[in-house]
Amino acid sequence: MRRILFVVLTFFCTFAAQATDVSVVGLFPGKALLVIDGGNPRTYSVGATIAPGVKLVASNSASVIIDFNGKREELAIGQHVGSAGDAGGGxxxxxxxxxxxxxxxxxxxxxxxxxxxxxxxxxxxxxxxxxxxxxxxxxxxxxxxxxxxxxxxxxxxxxxxxxxxxxxxxxxxxxxxxxxxxxxxxxxxxxxxxxxxxxxxxxxxxxxxx
The missing domain is CATH 2.40.70.10 (Acid Proteases)
Incomplete structure (x- = not known):
């Protein structure tokens, strides 16, 4: 099993997802370890298309920048974005x-x-x-x-x-x-x-x- 070194951070950014569920679980210069729609963690290189309308623009050991349907967002390790259908309070x-x-x-x-x-x-x-x-x-x-x-x-x-x-x-x-x-x-x-x-x-x- 591949071993990934990641840095645990305590502060996160959030962004609104449409139909794609994205979690950032690892950060590296030029690459990011992401979980898409509950699948297995996968390493993406800068410039890669993560999902339709979602592209990895930049990545370093602190954060990533993702172009999400034309809007650029900066994210950190541990940030999770739920799908649009997740509703209900509490x-x-x-x-x-x-x-x-x-x-x-x-x-x-x-x-x-x-x-x-x-x-x-x-x-x-x-x-x-x-x-x-x-x-x-x-x-x-x-x-x-x-x-x-x-x-x-x-x-x-x-x-x-x-x-x-x-x-x-x-x-x-x-x-x-x-x-x-x-x-x-x-x-x-x-x-x-x-x-x-x-x-x-x-x-x-x-x-x-x-």
């Missing part, structure tokens, strides 16, 4: 625990989970034992490396069918799976970036955007 209010952490009870692929809200994580991050419990065959995912406080760590890139928190239900959410060292699922920006976050004291409200 919201949830979380309360901080004694340590100031926000814990979300929810579901991943229909299985019950407990997740720590982490705006410093670019993707939803799962320990391997949780992935196995949820029926995720993560070893079929793309192998990558995450830059953590303890150095580079191997992870597997996967896409979750559904993630539910409160009345918010998101489909096709990018995630990573780590073998060891992760005590709890991290609810990262691949989910949070598709919500509006409002913080007031010990309360955090999430509202679905798309």
């Amino acid at each position: 919201s949830v209010t979380l309360h901080a625990d004694r340590r100031g952490h926000f814990i979300a009870e929810g579901q991943i692929n229909g299985g019950m989970v407990r997740m720590l809200v982490d705006t410093g994580a670019s993707l939803i991050s799962l320990p391997s034992h949780d992935a196995i419990r949820l029926g995720i065959d993560y070893r079929q995912g793309q192998v990558g490396y995450s830059n953590t406080a303890n150095g580079m760590k191997q992870v597997y890139l996967v896409r979750l069918d559904t993630v539910k928190v409160g009345s918010i239900v998101l489909h096709q959410v990018d995630a990573s799976v780590s073998e060891g060292g992760l005590p709890i699922i991290l609810l990262g920006m691949s989910f949070l970036n598709r919500t509006e976050m409002q913080r007031s004291g010990d309360k955090m409200t999430l509202k679905k955007l798309y």
Whole structure:
């Protein structure tokens, strides 16, 4: 299995997709690793046509520029764009625990989970034992490396069918799976970036955007 070195970032841009679903999972000078319409990750070179009306214009280790139906957009790792048919609202209010952490009870692929809200994580991050419990065959995912406080760590890139928190239900959410060292699922920006976050004291409200 091909190993891809990627840099985990914490801030993302969004753009509106028509009928093409695009995720950026790896960035390199002159190339980008993209997932199109839920398929397998594929490396595209600058100048390549990604899908009808979608072209990779530029790429470096920080971001890519994609011409999307005549409009140029700059994107970063972890950014996911859902198809136009993804509609419906939803919201949830979380309360901080004694340590100031926000814990979300929810579901991943229909299985019950407990997740720590982490705006410093670019993707939803799962320990391997949780992935196995949820029926995720993560070893079929793309192998990558995450830059953590303890150095580079191997992870597997996967896409979750559904993630539910409160009345918010998101489909096709990018995630990573780590073998060891992760005590709890991290609810990262691949989910949070598709919500509006409002913080007031010990309360955090999430509202679905798309």
